[in-house]
Amino acid sequence: MMEKLYLQPLTLVAGPQLVDGDALRIAGGLAYAREFALVVVRDGVVISRDVTTPRGMDDAIARLPAGLASEAIQQWADLQIVHAPLKMGERVIRLDQPQIMGILNVTPDSFSDGGKFLDDPEAAHAHAADMLEGGAAIIDIGGESTRPGAAAVWEGDEVKRVVPAVERCAAMGAAISVDTRRASVMKASLAAGAHLINDVSALRHDPRSLGLAANSGAPVVLMHAPGEGEDLHCKAGYGNVVFEVFDWLRLARDRALAAGIARENIILDPGLGFGKSVADNLALMNALELFHALGQPLLLGVSRKRFIGALSNEAPAHERLGGSVALALRGMQAGYQLLRVHDVRDTVQARNVWRGLRDAAVTDFGGLVA
Known part of the structure; x- marks a missing residue:
């Protein structure tokens, strides 16, 4: 059985200051996400969905099944890449x-x-x-x-x-x-x-x-x-x-x-x-x-x-x-x-x-x- 991880932004906010800075600027643009789901899928079926904010992301990643943490860390970093012109x-x-x-x-x-x-x-x-x-x-x-x-x-x-x-x-x-x-x-x-x-x-x-x-x-x-x-x-x-x-x-x-x-x-x-x-x-x-x-x-x-x-x-x-x-x-x-x-x-x-x-x-x- 193969497990996959998807890190999905769920809720957007107008600006980070409205949630005491607990939001992520996505891809260096004008979208700010407040809540994220770490979704684990096994053989095409969702088996878990852990929802957190940026401040709780480290703890949420630590709760993942063995072998998925590195993928979550990579996707979390990729969400924050600021793209060159x-x-x-x-x-x-x-x-x-x-x-x-x-x-x-x-x-x-x-x-x-x-x-x-x-x-x-x-x-x-x-x-x-x-x-x-x-x-x-x-x-x-x-x-x-x-x-x-x-x-x-x-x-x-x-x-x-x-x-x-x-x-x-x-x-x-x-x-x-x-x-x-x-x-x-x-x-x-x-x-x-x-x-x-x-x-x-x-x-x-x-x-x-x-x-x-x-x-x-x-x-x-x-x-x-x-x-x-x-x-x-x-x-x-x-x-x-x-x-x-x-x-x-x-x-x-x-x-x-x-x-x-x-x-x-x-x-x-x-x-x-x-x-x-x-x-x-x-x-x-x-x-x-x-x-x-x-x-x-x-x-x-x-x-x-x-x-x-x-x-x-x-x-x-x-x-x-x-x-x-x-x-x-x-x-x-x-x-x-x-x-x-x-x-x-x-x-x-x-x-x-x-x-x-x-x-x-x-x-x-x-x-x-x-």
């Missing part, structure tokens, strides 16, 4: 606050924009410029739809779609991410001015990708998706989706480290919507803070996702703004550093208001108002 060309993207990644699809069959930017370079250019003006820190360019049932794209066609868009965005001085599973597209995009590789297959789809990413020195996003090959949305039949996604991402991180990718260049994404039911997605959203225990910057991509429609009388993709912003705010609350969105201006406005609330909370040393 991402260096993306002339831009430096700070990770001590939420940053917005704007989506630019140059595909004929995107679930969200219907391919309107594929055959109209000027429209794509204007959209990217508008996202930058609206506050996007990064433009994420993709030439292959990853919606369920989308047709596979030949890598030559993907290069033809993506590279011109990368070049136009590079000419604007943008920080650029390329959303691709193929090494040839990664290589061509980096040569054209992209700075970050965002791979929904976590560098598994193309056997050349790991080596290319390591040699490039570029940051990479490794996303959870249960499927392999062309079907990333294959249902996984989770026992506990939260812990299983955590384990999967830990393996993806370690695989990247073993291939020579620097730890500071690895960003993790729990892959909302990929091979997950509505219940699975909601479970992950309610446990977002746990993934900081992997010690990496985190990306959340929930914009206009299908499960928003499922919770909103089957609203179509273009009518999911409210749900998208609600989920983005949940990601900010959980301390996620990167939020991948379609509606940049609305999300940036929500972020700025949220940031004002957080700044006011952590600088208010007067305590609670009677």
Whole structure:
């Protein structure tokens, strides 16, 4: 029988001064956690859950079964890692606050924009410029739809779609991410001015990708998706989706480290919507803070996702703004550093208001108002 340990932040507070300093600043950001659960799982079944605050953490770790203390110590340290900024060309993207990644699809069959930017370079250019003006820190360019049932794209066609868009965005001085599973597209995009590789297959789809990413020195996003090959949305039949996604991402991180990718260049994404039911997605959203225990910057991509429609009388993709912003705010609350969105201006406005609330909370040393 195998036992595993998960150190999960449970309750968040507006600022540490409200609980006499007995709270932890997560990942050097604006999220402060007060209570934590040390969860022990044996063969997929939770056998114990010990809840404590930071001041009681040493004692709680001492109460763990033999062999799990070192893992708890590591996860506790990883929760507190302050992540260095991402260096993306002339831009430096700070990770001590939420940053917005704007989506630019140059595909004929995107679930969200219907391919309107594929055959109209000027429209794509204007959209990217508008996202930058609206506050996007990064433009994420993709030439292959990853919606369920989308047709596979030949890598030559993907290069033809993506590279011109990368070049136009590079000419604007943008920080650029390329959303691709193929090494040839990664290589061509980096040569054209992209700075970050965002791979929904976590560098598994193309056997050349790991080596290319390591040699490039570029940051990479490794996303959870249960499927392999062309079907990333294959249902996984989770026992506990939260812990299983955590384990999967830990393996993806370690695989990247073993291939020579620097730890500071690895960003993790729990892959909302990929091979997950509505219940699975909601479970992950309610446990977002746990993934900081992997010690990496985190990306959340929930914009206009299908499960928003499922919770909103089957609203179509273009009518999911409210749900998208609600989920983005949940990601900010959980301390996620990167939020991948379609509606940049609305999300940036929500972020700025949220940031004002957080700044006011952590600088208010007067305590609670009677």
